[in-house]
Amino acid sequence: MKRLAPSLLLLLAAGAAQGAALPTPAQVRAAYRPSDAVMLDRHGAPLQALRIDRQVRRQPWVALADVSPALPLALLQAEDQRFMEHGGVDLRAMGQAAWDNLFRRRPRGASTITMQLAGLLDPALQAGAGGRTLGQKWDQVQAARALDAAWTKPQVLEAYLNLVSFRGELQGVGSAAQALFGKAPSGLNVAESTILAALVRAPSADVALVTRRACALAVELHAATPCRDIGMTARLAFARQVVAAPLPPARQAARQLLRGAGEQVRSTLDGALQRHAQAVLRQRLMALRGRNVNDGAIVVLDNASGEILAWVGNAGGSEVDGVTAPRQAGSTLKPFLYALALERRLITAASPLDDSPLALATAGGLYAPQNYEHDFKGFASTRTSLAASLNVPAVRTLLLAGQERFHERLLALGLRSLTEPADYYGPALALGSAEVTLLELTNAYRALANGGVAGDAVLRAVGGGQAAGPARRVFDAGAAFIVGDILADPAARSVTFGLKNELAATYWAAVKTGTSKDMRDNWCIGWTGRYTVGVWVGNFDGGAMWDVSGVTGAAPVWRDVMDYLQRGQPGTAPRPPANVLRRQVAFQPALEPPRAEWFIRGTETAQVTLPGGEGQAPGIVYPVDGSILAVDPDIPAARQRVFFLARAARGLRWQLDGEVLGGVDESAGWQPVPGAHLLELVDAGGKAVGSTAFVVRGQD
Structure with missing residues (x-):
């Protein structure tokens, strides 16, 4: 019985x-009570049944x-x-x-x-x-x-x-x-x-x-x-095989909501959008099958409410939920880094950033980031560096803004997958060495879409007892606006991606791609005035894709879903907040053509001069004042090095704790010694023109 x-x-x-x-x-x-629970979409239509009672059907x-x-x-x-x-x-x-x-x-x-x-x-x-x-x-x-x-x-x-x-x-x-x-x-x-x-x-x-x-x-x-x-x-x-009645696929989302047999729970999902997103993902994965791409996931958020409008955990052939599975973020963390540096007024959108070879001493040895195309651009403005996703300028910006501070800001955005301290990730944090989930990352981008204000994403419809939680300001509104304007600039990203690609929408949209190490993860996340869409493609087993970038992998899915959302809507650019203004700016020398640029009020300038040129004061870029460096006990002491960085320092020398180390152009590196240190830039007469204090931690 x-x-x-x-x-x-x-x-x-x-x-x-x-x-x-x-x-x-x-x-x-x-x-x-039926043995199944049913998740309804936002309109009350059945979207997904889930077996709860395994004893009977x-x-x-x-x-x-x-x-x-x-x-x-x-x-x-x-x-x-x-x-x-x-x-x-x-x-x-x-x-x-x-x-x-x-x-x-x-x-x-x-x-x-x-x-x-x-x-x-x-x-x-x-x-x-x-x-x-x-x-x-x-x-x-x-x-x-x-x-x-x-x-x-x-x-x-x-x-x-x-x-x-x-x-x-x-x-x-x-x-x-x-x-x-x-x-x-x-x-x-x-x-x-x-x-x-x-x-x-x-x-x-x-x-x-x-x-x-x-x-x-x-x-x-x-x-x-x-x-x-x-x-x-x-x-x-x-x-005949015993199967449940067919319903549109939203199994992973249903697992987040359904607990009791026989219950019906209304979700925030839109059934039509869910089906469209699932179909688009399947088609794209079929097209990429020859490049060893088998899995993918999609999240669509309503910017204003945080409601999850689509949750596609996979293309239907796996039980893994790609929306909640942690994966390496790649370049998708760069917008938050530049927003932090803009907010702290360390840079502007027109600031020239050095895209030249860089080697940093880390716990795992020397870290030498390279760009996607394995070349270097020399100097490039912040706008070009972010839009074209240049790696070395991002690492230099991390050194400038502070690794610990950046890590704290990512946690404030809701990236709870970052369970390790900042020094665990090292400077590679700027390039997305940390693992994040698609839902967390897409919701963090929603904070940029909302002018720097973050809030929780919501899957249960209003009345289900689950609130989005209080909104919290994470970024200055001006910094968030400028980052969005950069990510919506097709000309700025053309340095790497060209003018014609899946990111160039016919409506205003800010978008960023990312590819993790060895092409194991492929991302495309962006927003319009109403929606934020996040897409990941790759392999759940961690296998590397074959020559697949964000533009060729995840971006076509993002564009198709966003086109579906924006059909019949103009998708206009957001209004600038009160603390930003637009000014004409020129570069000396002519690094980039003159243009109208957005500035946070008080940082505007009419002319930008390259480091080392007229108007630039010498200074120490790394380590920043107050930095704490750690000696790695697993690396022989003779192999550990710290490389100091400076700007506008031609002809100057490094002086550490009163002892001259050599010219700033020498790159042999300094073997770290535990304790407190004072690093100075000195001229030929021994006069200090810049200084920073830092501490090296020894073995416990």
Whole structure:
């Protein structure tokens, strides 16, 4: 006997404890729980069913009016021919059964449908391994009489059809009709109905026995259905794979929301968008299959509310959820780094950044970042460095802004996957060496879309008890605006990506791609005025892709989803906040053509001069004042080096703790010594023109 829903068992136990009458049909129906939970989309339409109860398979309760008349006729013929006449107990059938049990070799039962229902409703009446005791049979008779007196015949039959087990884990007519015949109970024909009626008596019988019984029932019902048709239907039904009713795929999102069997939870997802995003991802992965790209994920957020409008955990062929799986971020963290430097007024969008070879001493040895195209641009403005995703300028900006401070800002954005301290990631944090999830990263970009204000992403619809939480300012509004303007600038990104690519939308959109080390992860994340879309493609097993960049991998998916969202909408640029202004700027020498540039108020300039040129004061770039450097005990002391960096320092020398180390152009590096140190830039006369204090930590 299959177990009942927990809520129904509690209802019956409570009635028994109180000595009350049997539950009413309404109480039984209210306590009934399907084995699946259903997630609804934001419009209330079913989006994804998820199996919760693994003991049985139950569909939603089926009203008797929604069951084909052929099934009740077959069931009454097989189980209870005088159902409409007796008062819950068929005395004639009981007498005949007693006679047969005494004098015939094949005993028979006399339980009416009402008696069987009493056994289904009351666990105390369910048969043990040796059958029911005499006491149980007497109680079952009394319960059946009470049921017949309190319930109508249709109510008894409806409850029985929903609670009886048909085969294996299939309980109730809804699950049996769907699993065995792939249809609703209303569509059952005579052959299918006789098969189900035969299964009630022997749910585990083989196909031959079920066919013989079903054929006999058809003859008794004077049905025109040939026995060969019943046999074919039975064989096909028993060979059919038990599957849930098809629904649009949102399995990973459903796992975040659904907990209890039978519940229906309204999500924030948009069903049409979810289906479109899933289809787009599948098509793109098929196109990239020859480049060893097998998996992907998509998240779509509403900028204003933080509601998750689409959650595609994978393309449908895996149980892994790519939305919540941590992966290396690649260049997708650069916008937050530049926003931090802009906010602290360490740079402007026009500041020249040095894109030349760089080698830094780290715990793992020398760190020498290179650009995607394995070349160097010399000097490039902040706008070009970010839009074209140049690596060396990003690392230099990290040294300028402070690694610890950048790490803290990423945590404030909600990147909880960064579980290690800042020095664990080293300068490679600027290039996305840390692992993040697609949901966290996309929601962090939403903070830029909202002018630097962050908030939690939400999957449960309003009224579900889950709030987005308070909004929090993470970046200055001016810094966030300038970063967005840079990421929406097709001319600035053309240095690396060219003018014609998937990032160049016909509407205003700020977007950034990223590719992790060895091409294992591929990202494209961007926003418009209303939406933020994040896409990841790669391989869940960590395998490297073959010559796939953000523009060729994730970007086409991002563009297709964003085009779908922006259809019929202009997608205009955001209004500048009060603390930014636009000024014409020129470069000396002509590093880049003159242009109108955005500045945070107070940092504007009409002319930008390259480091080392007129108007630039000498200074120390790395280490910044107050830095703490660590000696790695796993690296031989003789191999550890720190490389000092300076600007506008031609002809100057390094002086450490009063001792001259050599010219700034010498790159042998300094072997770190534990303790506090004072680093100075000195001229030929020994006069200090710049200084910084730092500490080297030794072994504990």
